[in-house]
Amino acid sequence: MSVGLSHFLTIGAVVFSLGLFCVITRRNAIGVLMGVELILNSANINFLAFSHFSSGTIDGHLFALFCIVLAALECAVALAIVLAVFRNFDKVIDMEQLTTLHK
Amino acid sequence: MSTVIYNVIFYILAFFVVISAAVVAFSKNIVRSAFAMVVTFLGVAGLFVLLSADFIAVTQLLIYVGGILVLILFAVMLSSRVKEIKISNLSVGYFPGGIIIALLTLLLIYIGVKTPWQKLDSVRFEPSTSAIGNSLLSNYLLPFEMISVLLLVGLIGAVVIARRKEDQE
Amino acid sequence: MEHAAFQQFVYLFWIPFFPLLGAVYNGLLGSALQRRLGEKWIHAPAIVFPMLSFIITIAGFVKLTGLDPHSRALYCNAWSWLHIGNLNVDIAFWMDPLGAVMAFVVTFVGTLIHIYSIGYMRNDPGYWRFFSYMNLFMFSMLILVLGDNFLMMFIGWEGVGLCSYLLIGFWYKDEKNAVAGMKAFIVNRVGDFGFIIGVFLLFWGLGFSLETFDSSSLATVTSEETHLNSSLVIREIEESLQIESVHEAFTGKKIFGFSLVTLICVCLFVGAMGKSAQIPLYVWLPDAMAGPTPVSALIHAATMVTAGVYMVARLHFLFALSPFAMTWVALFGAVTALYAATIGFFQYDIKKVLAYSTISQLGYMFIGVGVGAFSTGIFHLMTHAFFKGCLFLSAGSIIIGCHHQQDMRKMGGLKTYMPVTRWAYLMACFAIAGFPFFSGFFSKDEILWQAFNSKDMMLPGGGKIIWLLGIVGALCTSFYMFRSYFMTFTGEYSENPHHVPKESPKQMTCVLVILGFLSIFSGFVGMPHLWHVHNLFETWMEPVFESSSSLIASEGYTHTLEWMLMGISVAVAIIGAWVAGWLYKNRENPLPGKLLASKKQIIRIPYNLIYNKYYVDEIYQHTIVWLIMNLRLALDWFDRKIIDQLVDFAGTAGRWLGRFAGYTDEKGVDGAVNATSDMVIFSGLKLVTIQTGKLRNYLGVVLAGAIILVIANYLFF
Numbered sequence: 002m003s004v005g006l007s008h009f010l011t012i013g014a015v016v017f018s019l020g021l022f023c024v025i026t027r028r029n030a031i032g033v034l035m036g037v038e039l040i041l042n043s044a045n046i047n048f049l050a051f052s053h054f055s056s057g058t059i060d061g062h063l064f065a066l067f068c069i070v071l072a073a074l075e076c077a078v079a080l081a082i083v084l085a086v087f088r089n090f091d092k093v094i095d096m097e098q099l100t101t102l103h104k
Numbered sequence: 105m106s107t108v109i110y111n112v113i114f115y116i117l118a119f120f121v122v123i124s125a126a127v128v129a130f131s132k133n134i135v136r137s138a139f140a141m142v143v144t145f146l147g148v149a150g151l152f153v154l155l156s157a158d159f160i161a162v163t164q165l166l167i168y169v170g171g172i173l174v175l176i177l178f179a180v181m182l183s184s185r186v187k188e189i190k191i192s193n194l195s196v197g198y199f200p201g202g203i204i205i206a207l208l209t210l211l212l213i214y215i216g217v218k219t220p221w222q223k224l225d226s227v228r229f230e231p232s233t234s235a236i237g238n239s240l241l242s243n244y245l246l247p248f249e250m251i252s253v254l255l256l257v258g259l260i261g262a263v264v265i266a267r268r269k270e271d272q273e
Numbered sequence: 274m275e276h277a278a279f280q281q282f283v284y285l286f287w288i289p290f291f292p293l294l295g296a297v298y299n300g301l302l303g304s305a306l307q308r309r310l311g312e313k314w315i316h317a318p319a320i321v322f323p324m325l326s327f328i329i330t331i332a333g334f335v336k337l338t339g340l341d342p343h344s345r346a347l348y349c350n351a352w353s354w355l356h357i358g359n360l361n362v363d364i365a366f367w368m369d370p371l372g373a374v375m376a377f378v379v380t381f382v383g384t385l386i387h388i389y390s391i392g393y394m395r396n397d398p399g400y401w402r403f404f405s406y407m408n409l410f411m412f413s414m415l416i417l418v419l420g421d422n423f424l425m426m427f428i429g430w431e432g433v434g435l436c437s438y439l440l441i442g443f444w445y446k447d448e449k450n451a452v453a454g455m456k457a458f459i460v461n462r463v464g465d466f467g468f469i470i471g472v473f474l475l476f477w478g479l480g481f482s483l484e485t486f487d488s489s490s491l492a493t494v495t496s497e498e499t500h501l502n503s504s505l506v507i508r509e510i511e512e513s514l515q516i517e518s519v520h521e522a523f524t525g526k527k528i529f530g531f532s533l534v535t536l537i538c539v540c541l542f543v544g545a546m547g548k549s550a551q552i553p554l555y556v557w558l559p560d561a562m563a564g565p566t567p568v569s570a571l572i573h574a575a576t577m578v579t580a581g582v583y584m585v586a587r588l589h590f591l592f593a594l595s596p597f598a599m600t601w602v603a604l605f606g607a608v609t610a611l612y613a614a615t616i617g618f619f620q621y622d623i624k625k626v627l628a629y630s631t632i633s634q635l636g637y638m639f640i641g642v643g644v645g646a647f648s649t650g651i652f653h654l655m656t657h658a659f660f661k662g663c664l665f666l667s668a669g670s671i672i673i674g675c676h677h678q679q680d681m682r683k684m685g686g687l688k689t690y691m692p693v694t695r696w697a698y699l700m701a702c703f704a705i706a707g708f709p710f711f712s713g714f715f716s717k718d719e720i721l722w723q724a725f726n727s728k729d730m731m732l733p734g735g736g737k738i739i740w741l742l743g744i745v746g747a748l749c750t751s752f753y754m755f756r757s758y759f760m761t762f763t764g765e766y767s768e769n770p771h772h773v774p775k776e777s778p779k780q781m782t783c784v785l786v787i788l789g790f791l792s793i794f795s796g797f798v799g800m801p802h803l804w805h806v807h808n809l810f811e812t813w814m815e816p817v818f819e820s821s822s823s824l825i826a827s828e829g830y831t832h833t834l835e836w837m838l839m840g841i842s843v844a845v846a847i848i849g850a851w852v853a854g855w856l857y858k859n860r861e862n863p864l865p866g867k868l869l870a871s872k873k874q875i876i877r878i879p880y881n882l883i884y885n886k887y888y889v890d891e892i893y894q895h896t897i898v899w900l901i902m903n904l905r906l907a908l909d910w911f912d913r914k915i916i917d918q919l920v921d922f923a924g925t926a927g928r929w930l931g932r933f934a935g936y937t938d939e940k941g942v943d944g945a946v947n948a949t950s951d952m953v954i955f956s957g958l959k960l961v962t963i964q965t966g967k968l969r970n971y972l973g974v975v976l977a978g979a980i981i982l983v984i985a986n987y988l989f990f
Contacts, residue, residue, distance in 0.1 A: 003107050003110075003111060004110060004111045004114045004115075004154075005223075006221055006223065007216050007217045007221075008114065008118070009151065009155070010212075010213075010216030010217070011213050011216055011217065012118050012121060012122070012151065013212075013216070014209060014212035014213050014216055015122050015125070015209060015213075016121060016122070016125050016144070016148075017212065018205050018206075018208055018209040018212065019122075019125040019126055019128065019129040020125070020129070021205060021208070021972075021976070022129045022201060022202070022205045023128060023129040024968075024972060025197065025201045025204075025205070025969050025972055025973055025976075026129075026197055026198060026201045026969065029134055031134060031176060031179050031180055031183065032134055032137060033968070034176065034179075035128055035137055035138065035141055035176060036128075036129070038141065038168070038172060038176075039125055039128060039129075039141075039144065042144070042145065042148050042168070045148070045152075045160070045164075046148060046151060046152075046155075049152055049155040049157045049160060050155060051221075052155070052157070053155040053156055053157070053227055054221070054223060054224060054227060055221055055222045055223060055224065056222075056224075057224050057227075057228065059232060059235040059236060059239050060239075062157055062159065062160055062232055062235075062236055063236060063239055063240070063244050063247075065157070065160050066159075066160060066163060066236065067247060067251055069160070069163055069164060069167050069168070070167070070251055070255065071251070071254075072167075072168075072172065073167050073171055073172055074254065074255055074258040076171075076172045076175055076176070077175060077258060077259070077262045078258050078261055078262050078265070080175055080176070080178075080179045080262075080266075081261070081262040081263075081265040081266035082265055083179055083183070084179065084182060084183075084265075084266050085265050085266060087182070087183050088268070092183070094183055096967065096968055096969065097967060097969075099966075100965060100966025100967055101966055197969060197973070200973065201969075201973060204973060204976050204977055204980065205976075207980050208976060208980055211980060211983060211984065215983075
């Protein structure tokens with residue numbers, strides 16, 4: 002069986018699940034961010050797989066491109082937030098302890 | 105490219121991606137997680153090439169590996185707990201989380217394999233860069249401009265959030 | 274969508290956008306520049322940009338003349354705007370001979386008036402604002418005349434309305450001016466409403482008609498691309514109406530017993546009435562004279578108010594389908610032409626005289642397009658732009674010379690002080706009155722002849738009624754214009770002997786000379802066929818109006834009759850001027866004063882009627898405005914007496930009910946309520962533990978829910 006759309010979708014699903022697992026179980030906020038990056042990457046795999054196997058147009062590529070740009074942006078802002086939290090909450094970035102927005 | 109080579113490359117890449125993503129998710133050491141992510145991103149970029157998305161693959165390398173990972177590593181280094189490596193990457197709720205995620209994975213794979221997706225008769229491998237450039241300046245001009253504005257806003261926002269307030273120091 | 278059949282001309286896009294650059298420049302930087310660097314930095318770009326547009330227009334003109342007459346058009350698709358389903362609307366520009374003439378008039382007169390404004394607006398604190406608005410106006414007007422579809426036209430249409438509002442209320446600190454601006458805006462809204470309804474109806478009706486189109490007959494129609502979808506592009510609408518079956522379905526369609534075509538045309542004409550100040554929506558134009566005089570000249574005489582005429586001419590293929598609508602246009606034009614001319618008799622404000630004269634001349638243009646003489650109507654539009662621009666600018670020069678005096682009774686004898694202004698004014702007077710060989714003579718006479726000759730008018734006597742109204746209007750025109758001339762320039766300058774009026778600066782007089790010159794000579798491009806000469810203007814316009822020419826019928830009267838009518842025109846012009854001279858020259862004749870002092874009812878009643886402009890403003894005030902104001906009072910009364918009472922009643926009833934309920938409550942319900950609340954508190958204390966503040970828990974629950982939903986979907990459906 003030659004590699005086709007469903008293979009790529011499977012890879013996407015696995016990476017997505019691992020990313021989600023990372024987001025759910027990590028106590029470190031930075032670890033959570035890494036999980037988010039994995040999720041976004043899996044979405045890109047799906048975009049490009051559908052673009053390649055199903056539509057044949059360039060639109061999927063553009064969505065993936067925008068997705069990457071937004072991921073970079075999200076990462077920058079989220080890390081800034083992490084650093085601000087780290088400073089303001091007595092050097093704690095543990096998701097188990099950060100349950101309120103004020104000390 | 106013959107089908108066999110294509111398949112072999114795909115499985116190699118898929119192996120690396122899955123393994124390294126698992127390391128990202130399960131490793132006890134956050135620095136190790138971060139480095140495993142490099143492998144994941146490289147593998148995904150390889151998958152993009154297999155999907156005839158050369159431009160996106162290069163972008164993936166530049167932005168994810170070159171930009172996002174460096175940012176994450178910076179953040180890791182800047183948060184002081186990293187010194188106590190043992191507690192830097194603790195995880196909780198493995199058991200309930202694991203069950204839900206396992207279910208989800210099975211479900212997603214089931215959907216992906218069983219759904220009769222619309223398929224092209226023959227897939228094409230051709231350079232995508234010029235087509236992307238044309239689209240960005242015609243049909244996708246407005247999203248393109250909006251993304252650029254959004255980037256600017258995000259840049260300023262990140263600086264404002266991360267800046268030390270004067271009265272605190 | 275590319276149209277290979279038309280000559281591409283990419284610079285077309287710059288004709289409107291150069292003035293926009295000027296407007297942005299002055300709008301953003303003008304305030305600072307005026308404070309720091311002086312006025313030169315403001316007016317130099319503000320003049321150069323329209324001038325560049327003018328140069329490109331001329332280039333377009335030259336390019337057009339080189340093309341085959343039947344495909345004589347330039348096209349420029351700047352970028353695509355809306356693509357929804359089958360509807361394609363682009364920011365596209367389209368210059369055919371009609372658009373070229375309009376663009377020429379707008380850029381040429383516009384540039385001249387910008388130059389004139391340097392002198393007129395000198396030392397005004399809002400100098401930068403003025404030039405910014407003026408450039409913005411040029412932009413909107415050029416969009417209006419060069420736009421290739423209805424949406425572009427509508428943008429221009431609203432844009433010029435906005436600029437008109439801004440410039441009428443330019444000196445907004447005086448409440449009177451601000452009110453005049455608002456009046457213009459609101460009256461125009463009424464017209465614009467008609468316009469947009471007309472466009473909607475057209476779009477809908479055309480789509481309906483195209484459904485009947487049988488594509489098997491495609492081969493017989495035209496080799497060009499045929500449009501099977503309703504369109505907003507004016508050219509495509511015209512093309513699809515050429516198809517036999519579509520044409521039949523379109524003209525045969527009726528809604529509520531009215532023919533759809535007629536309804537569309539009437540709605541569109543309501544729009545034209547508002548913009549071009551025709552009865553009954555003309556009331557804003559005289560008040561619009563509150564703005565600076567260059568504005569009156571550019572917007573309220575030469576260009577914007579002619580937009581309605583342009584629109585009717587542009588949609589000639591539509592109006593020609595409906596004789597009823599054509600009659601409507603011509604009749605309203607003729608009545609307005611006469612009506613506004615009579616109001617001009619007893620006005621003393623020089624700008625008001627010119628305002629009513631503008632309304633009247635616009636009436637003539639509508640006669641022209643209404644009887645199917647589209648090119649003649651546009652010809653009059655062009656000559657009118659020159660001579661009325663000249664008149665207004667002369668009036669501005671007079672007003673500046675006499676220190677902002679606008680009352681003609683306080684002028685007189687200015688010919689020795691302001692010779693250039695006087696000659697320009699006199700030449701323009703000759704032109705507007707229709708003296709032979711002046712520009713107005715050719716255009717106005719041709720309109721009247723075409724009206725007389727028209728066969729399509731659904732009136733008793735056909736076009737002759739229109740002609741009669743027009744010729745009487747011409748008599749009045751000649752009289753009131755020369756009255757204003759004699760009152761202003763002849764006799765003694767009596768007012769304020771300490772201050773001697775002086776001629777305006779060079780920037781103003783040179784413009785007056787150019788426009789005065791054109792008032793005399795511009796008519797020679799459109800001489801009547803009767804003289805056995807080539808009518809350049811009509812030949813130029815012919816390809817535009819080709820498709821509707823077969824729908825216009827004429828009586829075919831003889832040349833002898835035409836010579837006679839021309840003689841009558843000339844005679845009324847001379848009679849009017851002579852009577853004005855007899856009554857007002859040098860203020861020697863005591864007759865006007867005596868008549869005004871007379872107490873006889875037979876003189877007082879018409880005089881009062883005309884002097885007060887037939888009380889139309891008052892009628893509007895006491896009907897429409899009164900109605901709205903009283904509706905407000907009635908609603909207020911209804912609110913206070915009925916609704917408030919109901920509310921009060923409900924309140925009282927509620928109170929009584931409350932007392933009763935309170936009684937039972939205390940005794941019976943409290944126990945149950947307390948039990949309930951205890952339960953809620955208990956469960957709340959338990960449930961609050963769910964809200965951990967931990968992202969993990971929330972996300973897990975969301976995921977679990979999503980998975981359950983998806984699985985349920987697979988299991989049950």
